[in-house]
Amino acid sequence: MMENQLINFTQRLTKKHFYQAIINALRILLPFEFIGISLHIIYETTFHRNGIFEAIFDLHSHIPAFKQIGMTLKVSESLIFLSIALLIAFLVADLLVSSSTKYQNNHLAGLISLILYFTLISETSPSLNLLQISESSGNILLPIVMGLIIGFSFLKLQSNFHSTFDTNLSILLFFIFILIVGAIGLTVHQTQYYATLFYQQVTSLLNIGQHPSFFKILLAVSLRNIAHFFGMISDFTNTVANHFPDESANLAYASAHHNLWKIPYPITFHTLYNSYGMLGGSGMLLALNGTLLFKVKDKQMQFAARLSMGQTLFDQGGTLLFGIPVLFNPLLLIPFLLSPLVSMILAFLFISWKLVPPATYMIPNATPSLLRAFLGTNGDWRALILSLICVAVSGIIYYPFVKMLNRATLEQGDEMHD
Amino acid sequence: MTKWLRGLILAGLILIIAIFGLKWTRQNMRNAMPANNSRISPIILVPGSSATQERFDAMVNELNQNTHTTSSLLKVTVHPDDHLSYSGQFRPGIVHPYIVIAFANNKDGYSNIKKQTQWFQHAMLILTARYHFNNFSAIGHSNGGLVLTRYLEKYFNRQKLRMNTLMTIASPFNFSETNIDKRTQMLSDLVRDKSKIPSNLVMYSVAGTENYNNDGTVPFASVEAGKYIYQDQAKSYTQITVTGEDTTHHDLPQNREIVSLIQQYILGNPNKNPQPEVNVAPQ
Numbered sequence: 001m002m003e004n005q006l007i008n009f010t011q012r013l014t015k016k017h018f019y020q021a022i023i024n025a026l027r028i029l030l031p032f033e034f035i036g037i038s039l040h041i042i043y044e045t046t047f048h049r050n051g052i053f054e055a056i057f058d059l060h061s062h063i064p065a066f067k068q069i070g071m072t073l074k075v076s077e078s079l080i081f082l083s084i085a086l087l088i089a090f091l092v093a094d095l096l097v098s099s100s101t102k103y104q105n106n107h108l109a110g111l112i113s114l115i116l117y118f119t120l121i122s123e124t125s126p127s128l129n130l131l132q133i134s135e136s137s138g139n140i141l142l143p144i145v146m147g148l149i150i151g152f153s154f155l156k157l158q159s160n161f162h163s164t165f166d167t168n169l170s171i172l173l174f175f176i177f178i179l180i181v182g183a184i185g186l187t188v189h190q191t192q193y194y195a196t197l198f199y200q201q202v203t204s205l206l207n208i209g210q211h212p213s214f215f216k217i218l219l220a221v222s223l224r225n226i227a228h229f230f231g232m233i234s235d236f237t238n239t240v241a242n243h244f245p246d247e248s249a250n251l252a253y254a255s256a257h258h259n260l261w262k263i264p265y266p267i268t269f270h271t272l273y274n275s276y277g278m279l280g281g282s283g284m285l286l287a288l289n290g291t292l293l294f295k296v297k298d299k300q301m302q303f304a305a306r307l308s309m310g311q312t313l314f315d316q317g318g319t320l321l322f323g324i325p326v327l328f329n330p331l332l333l334i335p336f337l338l339s340p341l342v343s344m345i346l347a348f349l350f351i352s353w354k355l356v357p358p359a360t361y362m363i364p365n366a367t368p369s370l371l372r373a374f375l376g377t378n379g380d381w382r383a384l385i386l387s388l389i390c391v392a393v394s395g396i397i398y399y400p401f402v403k404m405l406n407r408a409t410l411e412q413g414d415e416m417h418d
Numbered sequence: 419m420t421k422w423l424r425g426l427i428l429a430g431l432i433l434i435i436a437i438f439g440l441k442w443t444r445q446n447m448r449n450a451m452p453a454n455n456s457r458i459s460p461i462i463l464v465p466g467s468s469a470t471q472e473r474f475d476a477m478v479n480e481l482n483q484n485t486h487t488t489s490s491l492l493k494v495t496v497h498p499d500d501h502l503s504y505s506g507q508f509r510p511g512i513v514h515p516y517i518v519i520a521f522a523n524n525k526d527g528y529s530n531i532k533k534q535t536q537w538f539q540h541a542m543l544i545l546t547a548r549y550h551f552n553n554f555s556a557i558g559h560s561n562g563g564l565v566l567t568r569y570l571e572k573y574f575n576r577q578k579l580r581m582n583t584l585m586t587i588a589s590p591f592n593f594s595e596t597n598i599d600k601r602t603q604m605l606s607d608l609v610r611d612k613s614k615i616p617s618n619l620v621m622y623s624v625a626g627t628e629n630y631n632n633d634g635t636v637p638f639a640s641v642e643a644g645k646y647i648y649q650d651q652a653k654s655y656t657q658i659t660v661t662g663e664d665t666t667h668h669d670l671p672q673n674r675e676i677v678s679l680i681q682q683y684i685l686g687n688p689n690k691n692p693q694p695e696v697n698v699a700p701q
Contacts, residue, residue, distance in 0.1 A: 052435060052439060055439070055442045056434075056435070056438035056439060056441075056442060057438075254447065258447070309428075310428060313428060313432070361443050361446075361447055362443065362446055362447065363439070363443055364439055364442055364443075367435070367439060368432055368435055370432065371432065371435060371436050371439060374436060374440075375436070375439050375440055375443045376443075378440075378443060378444065378447070379440045379443075379444075
């Protein structure tokens, strides 16, 4: 019953032009995302100061020009992600206009959207350094919204003028929007205070007292996952709950006493979420990836799942987010939010019943997700097994939704053939 | 076939990472420093040869006058049979209490410095447990500076303790040798083990000079020899020379200049609790 409703809703949504524009834009950019993520993984594992391969093999004393290669990778990666955001702004507006217009599409909407988006992020970034600007391009909701607004404005104007859209009019439109962008930029600069205040409010809401309760940790995780589901991947959403003070107390205890069973705060964001709740990136994407690999029928999705398998092992789900896409997919929202919570509840029970020690040790940067708890507990097998259980349970949670995904795409395919 | 091969390669990779990553984690934790500093961070004072636990009274008085506070001054003497005798008092609630660690056997000479270092280590074990501190600063006058240096190289456990600042006052790292090219056995030993000195230590070596060569007892060249031990090993090594009034070897601790140096570099330094970077997993 619920299932049919959800599928119906998804299918109705899929017929909307704006949704198609978003999904197609994401899918077109899949190769870019794949390359960007690959470079990112190489950088984080190999050229980062504490990267896992660097830590294991002491690479910086063996690879010539280590720092330079690392910087090159870092810069290329940032530029790729910036380009992706720019292309999203372009494609969403362009696809939206071309999907529903009877007239010839001369890409004006896309270009305007792209320029406006770039102006907006340059304007609001703390400095005009290109790397600094690309930092703010992580939030891909912004180019999507920009593309939609420009696309809709074009369609509206076009239907009013009943003729091929005039270049003069597009210039007029451009000026109106550039004024708006300027105004937004100015407001952001003038009112940085309010944004910071908002962040502070959220952080302090989650932070009351020295030590967050289990429910607050769940709340923080859900907030973060909802934000990620809608493409809001930014510094703030990434670190919303990383600043709880109890982790350093735990670490201090562990380094002094080498006993994980008696650390002062066994239940923290780190011991639950980072160790068990984000295997493969937010939303337990490792589990989704595995399920897709074996169960999905759609060729395109199968391909995306195969591409991203190696990457989700290293916690980078970007290829999956773009290729299925997971982003904005109503069928996957529920398990995306649910599976991390279930995994964390499992971890909470196991830790409370003293079946596994809480993971507290420092681990190398970009450690593969399955090994994080194992290494963080100084090599406790039970932690590794719990990680596997969490992935398996999340896979079971994802399974019915993947089946629904199959049904939805299959019926759509049938309709197209008819 | 290729499907299985890919899975196998990934599994192998994970296995390698698991084995070597574990090695890294263990090593990393073994070298970890105490992360949270105790609120109490005493200043340990070590007198030199033929001086008693009262050696620093004048200095502490002067410091108290300068800072307009009364402080806590505990005086401990370690006896050859390892038992400690206490006088003065340790007042709880003071962030920088002074603790003098003196030795009943206060003779000069390398063999005695070795013994004194053992006694010092013994006293530190008891005092850290008794007064609950894991970080401290130290001032050593004359041979006291040598005891502290040897302690850092032979006994100091950097996982459990942290020395924030060390100040040696007229410590003869090369005994009475005026020629820096002639290293005594002690200096060679200390230079040999310099790598044990914690790299987060801030070190000041103060020399007094009555004339161009010495403070009446210790040659300047011998104090200066400390650079072979600390320079490029400690976080910073600063050599300070004081001249003028009260610069004979025995007056140095209460020398006004030196007292104000202590006030500035050891008391004035609030020793903000340095936190280690918590390596949270990547996003």
